[in-house]
Every structure is written in C-alpha cells, then in structure tokens.
Amino acid sequence: MNENITKRNTFLLSLLTIGGIILLILPIIISYYLSEYDYEWLVTAISWEITLWTLIVSFAYHRNRNFYLAVNRLFSFFTRSHSYWLPSFRFFLPNDSSENNAFLKNLLEEIEKEKVAKHFNRTNLISQQKAEIILEKGERYVLEFDDKSLFVQSDRIITVPIGLYDKQSRFLSDFADKIKELANAVSVTSEIQIQFEDKKNPYYGFFVNTLPNDLLDSFDISFRTDTESECSIVANERKIIIKGKNLLHTFSALKNILALQPITASL
Numbered sequence: 001m002n003e004n005i006t007k008r009n010t011f012l013l014s015l016l017t018i019g020g021i022i023l024l025i026l027p028i029i030i031s032y033y034l035s036e037y038d039y040e041w042l043v044t045a046i047s048w049e050i051t052l053w054t055l056i057v058s059f060a061y062h063r064n065r066n067f068y069l070a071v072n073r074l075f076s077f078f079t080r081s082h083s084y085w086l087p088s089f090r091f092f093l094p095n096d097s098s099e100n101n102a103f104l105k106n107l108l109e110e111i112e113k114e115k116v117a118k119h120f121n122r123t124n125l126i127s128q129q130k131a132e133i134i135l136e137k138g139e140r141y142v143l144e145f146d147d148k149s150l151f152v153q154s155d156r157i158i159t160v161p162i163g164l165y166d167k168q169s170r171f172l173s174d175f176a177d178k179i180k181e182l183a184n185a186v187s188v189t190s191e192i193q194i195q196f197e198d199k200k201n202p203y204y205g206f207f208v209n210t211l212p213n214d215l216l217d218s219f220d221i222s223f224r225t226d227t228e229s230e231c232s233i234v235a236n237e238r239k240i241i242i243k244g245k246n247l248l249h250t251f252s253a254l255k256n257i258l259a260l261q262p263i264t265a266s267l
Helices: 002-033 039-063 065-079 095-099 103-114 162-182 247-258
Strands: 082-092 120-125 130-135 140-145 149-154 158-161 187-196 220-224 231-236 239-244
Touching: 082 162, 103 120, 103 130, 103 140, 103 162, 149 162, 158 162, 162 187, 162 247, 187 247, 231 247, 239 247
Parallel strands: none
Antiparallel strands: 082 149, 082 158, 082 187, 120 130, 130 140, 140 149, 187 239, 220 231, 231 239
C-alpha cells in the first residue's frame, strides 16, 4: 500500500513539474513572437506561474519523502551545528561467566592492556558488578555486570558536532566491537538515542503531515528498518532511538538518520 501511494505521489509530482515548466516558458515564447510585448499579459502569466510553483513545492514537501528530506538537509546545513547522542550496549555473555566473580576485574585488565579506545585514559573498578572506562577528554562509559550480560553506557549525553558524525560513529562501532571481543560475548544489542539541536525530530513532519496539529495529542512510532533487518527505530516528536541486534545495521541506520536520508523504502 505504501509503495502504491509513493508511486502515485511521484507520478502526480512529475505531472505538476512538467506542467509548471511548460507554463514557465510559454509566456516568453508567445511574447517573442508578438510584434509588441504585451507586458500586462506577461505579468499576469508570471504571477499565475508563481502561484502554481508554490503549490508544486508545497505538495512535494508534504507528500514526497525525498523532496521533504532534501529541504530539511538544506535547512539543517545552515541551522544545525551538532546533535546529542546517548549510546548504550548490552553484551550477552557465556553461561560460565556468572560463576566468575572476578569477571569485571579481568575484563578491565584486558581493556587496560588493549586500550579499547583511541583516547583511552584508564579504568576504574567500583565493585564486582560495576566499573568505568575513562577517556582522555573526561568522557566515561559505565560498565554493569549482572551475571548474564554486561551493560555499557555513556554516563552523559554526548554533544557531537556535525563535522564529527562519521568519526564518532566509527569510534562507537570500534569500541563496541572491541568490548564484545574482550568479553567473549555471544551477542550484543545496541541502542543509540539521538536528539537534535532544536530538540525536534526532523522526520516528525513527514511522519504526521496528514494530521492537523490540533488533532495530534502525542506522537510515538516504532518500526523495523527492513523486513530482514534486526534494527528498529523508535521515534517521537523530539528524539529518535535506534535499537539493533546487529552493530552493522545499527550504525547504518544511524548514518542515514544523521544525513537525513530515507530510513526505509517508504519512510
């Protein structure tokens, strides 16, 4: 159904665009062949063209996903300088890990030896169930061990400048891969919360463009990025949360969202 709607909107947009182009050049062609320019007629024609193009742009913005996102990308280029991230990972451990009271201590020794992050500073063992990884810039990642899994999360929301999106994404991906390897984890789930500088989800307007503002009480949506993907998106008016069982899928979705690219084939 969504595919049919998208095709219909694209077809209508193409017709309007072709009609607008024809009407744009028609007055110029007619005026060229007139012995004397009819300026009053030309001004009237141009005013109608402006009206038509306004309708085309409005229709495309509210009905065509690619155009909507393109406009928002252009807008964000001039208005947004950073976004806020809160990353977390849960590493599921082998069954014998629950019997190892020194699991977290041994893991920290491996982390110290391997230096899991480029700007790694030190680790801090708080208890048998809790520890910290501290980076040079003061950024901290809290580790919580509960016998069956290891939960790792930044202790604060991270402000990421727009020019460092790729670098921060690579850091988090490499960081999670290294922890998974050192902890000998069986699997990993990830969650990255994204909130934009103006505290408004840039996809929000496209999600609810058919609903009048005075009828919308709240907005929450959850969907998978693909029928075969292990990554899902949870979004509301202010933020987007990416949840995944595959790090590759998670960071692929993150890249699309930060670039304001389509998240799925229909959204």
